[in-house]
Amino acid sequence: MARDLAIDLGTANTLVYSRGRGIVLNEPTVIALNSRTQDVLAMGRDAWQMIGRTPGYIVAVRPLRKGAITDFEITQRMIRLLLERAGVSRFNRPRVLICVPSAITEVERRAVEEAARGAGANGAYLIDQPMAAAIGAGLPVHEPLGNMIVDVGGGTSETAVISLGGIVALEAIRVGSFDIDAAIQTYVRREYGIAIGERTAEEIKVAIGSAWPLEEEIKAEVRGRDLMSGLPKTVILAPEEVRGAIEEQVGAIVDSVVKCLGAAPPELAQDLITQGIHLVGGGGMLRGLDRRLAEETALPVHLVDAPLECVVLGAGKCLEEFDAVKDLFM
Numbered sequence: 001m002a003r004d005l006a007i008d009l010g011t012a013n014t015l016v017y018s019r020g021r022g023i024v025l026n027e028p029t030v031i032a033l034n035s036r037t038q039d040v041l042a043m044g045r046d047a048w049q050m051i052g053r054t055p056g057y058i059v060a061v062r063p064l065r066k067g068a069i070t071d072f073e074i075t076q077r078m079i080r081l082l083l084e085r086a087g088v089s090r091f092n093r094p095r096v097l098i099c100v101p102s103a104i105t106e107v108e109r110r111a112v113e114e115a116a117r118g119a120g121a122n123g124a125y126l127i128d129q130p131m132a133a134a135i136g137a138g139l140p141v142h143e144p145l146g147n148m149i150v151d152v153g154g155g156t157s158e159t160a161v162i163s164l165g166g167i168v169a170l171e172a173i174r175v176g177s178f179d180i181d182a183a184i185q186t187y188v189r190r191e192y193g194i195a196i197g198e199r200t201a202e203e204i205k206v207a208i209g210s211a212w213p214l215e216e217e218i219k220a221e222v223r224g225r226d227l228m229s230g231l232p233k234t235v236i237l238a239p240e241e242v243r244g245a246i247e248e249q250v251g252a253i254v255d256s257v258v259k260c261l262g263a264a265p266p267e268l269a270q271d272l273i274t275q276g277i278h279l280v281g282g283g284g285m286l287r288g289l290d291r292r293l294a295e296e297t298a299l300p301v302h303l304v305d306a307p308l309e310c311v312v313l314g315a316g317k318c319l320e321e322f323d324a325v326k327d328l329f330m
Contacts, residue, residue: 004322005086005121006315007079008099008132009112011064012154012177012282014044014078015309016086017316023309024086029154031078032060043081052197064155072111080119093122097319097329099311101156102128102172125329127318128167129153129311130160133280136314137304141165146268147275150257150293151311152283154178157253159260163268171260175252177283180205187245192235194224205286208239211250212288212295250289254296261297276300280310 006017009029016025027044034041035057042050042060050060063075083096096116100109109126116124130149131141139147139162147162155176161169181201188194188201196204200222208220217239226233257277261269277299279290285308290301304310318329 003087004095004097004319005083006097006099006312006319007082007116008129008312008315009064009079010153010282010311011062011156013308014082015312016082017312017319018086019316019319022316023312025082026309029064029078030060030062031074031081032058033074035059040077040081043078051199072115075111076115076118079115083120093120095123095125095322096121097125097127097315099129099132099315100126101153102130102158102160102167102170127315127329128160130158130167130170131162132311132314132318133304134160134162134278134314135317136306136310136312137278137280139278145275146264146271148260148264148272148277148299150253150277150279150281150284152176152253152279152281152286152289154282157256157281157283159257161260161264161268161272168265168268169260169263171256171263173252173256175249175256176281177202177205177286179249180209180246180283180286183246183249184209184242187241188222188224188235188237189227191241192224192233193227194222194233194235195227196222196224200224204237204242205246208237209242209246209286210239210288211243211246211286211292213243214239214288250286250292253283253289254292257293258296261299272299276302279303280307282308 004019008015014029018024028048030047032042032047032050047060113124133151134141134149141162142165144164149160151158153176156174158172160167184201184204188196220237222237223234290303294301
């Protein structure tokens with residue numbers, strides 16, 4: 001008996017939930033290829049370790065950018081490898097429920113479905129990430145009550161107001177954690193003349209990045225390559241510098257939340273005063289983002305218990321009650 005699978009095909013990380021077993025896979029959405037032979041050398045964490053450290057003919061790529069498929073063939077190969085790791089074979093073809101950003105186009109949706117079927121799925125179904133996140137956060141999505149979810153992912157940030165099993169107001173922008181990392185890279189290059197890789201930028205964001213001033217702030221030592229001499233160089237970065245560097249991206253995310261609130265029906269907007277905003281996704285873990293949103297919207301903001309796993313856990317709940325919640329699928 002093939003176990004149904006739910007896949008959160010995130011720009012940063014891919015999570016796989018197996019019906020009856022829970023989360024069976026949590027790996028970075030990266031695949032390493034030999035560009036000469038097109039052979040897959042590694043996937044997930046092993047491929048992520050190779051970013052910025054490979055010879056010229058080995059490329060570590062992210063097949064999803066800004067929540068969209070940038071390379072259809074590589075994405076299909078990646079989904080096939082994911083299904084193999086989750087125990088899918090030619091004789092064991094499960095139904096697959098894939099969480100996708102609500103911002104993707106009809107063409108991109110079809111590409112995801114075809115990639116899943118081509119990779120060995122018996123049937124491919126899609127669900128909006130904000131809806132899956134709301135279910136994963138335990139919100140009463142089927143009640144006539146306003147529930148607001150803010151999902152800050154690697155390539156997209158989505159804000160949705162959900163009521164009666166549907167999305168009532170939606171604001172999706174193609175700005176996410178990777179854009180914040182890129183802003184840090186640009187700042188260090190411009191201000192200090194040092195080139196750093198995307199992994200180093202992410203480490204800086206995790207160590208001292210914030211969207212709001214914190215009570216205790218520490219500085220971080222950053223090592224990179226001096227653009228003038230080409231030699232390794234170390235500089236000290238302060239949290240307020242990083243805050244200034246990422247202000248444009250954080251501001252865009254906050255503005256999209258405010259815009260979504262403005263599009264919500266007045267009756268549901270009233271509910272949000274008591275229900276508050278629920279923050280999910282890896283980008284939602286940026287320190288001070290909950291405080292910044294609370295200040296800008298004058299609403300309570302809650303970071304959910306498992307922000308990284310919330311979307312796939314919601315899709316997993318849908319798998320467990322597949323026929324009862326079919327109307328939620330695209």
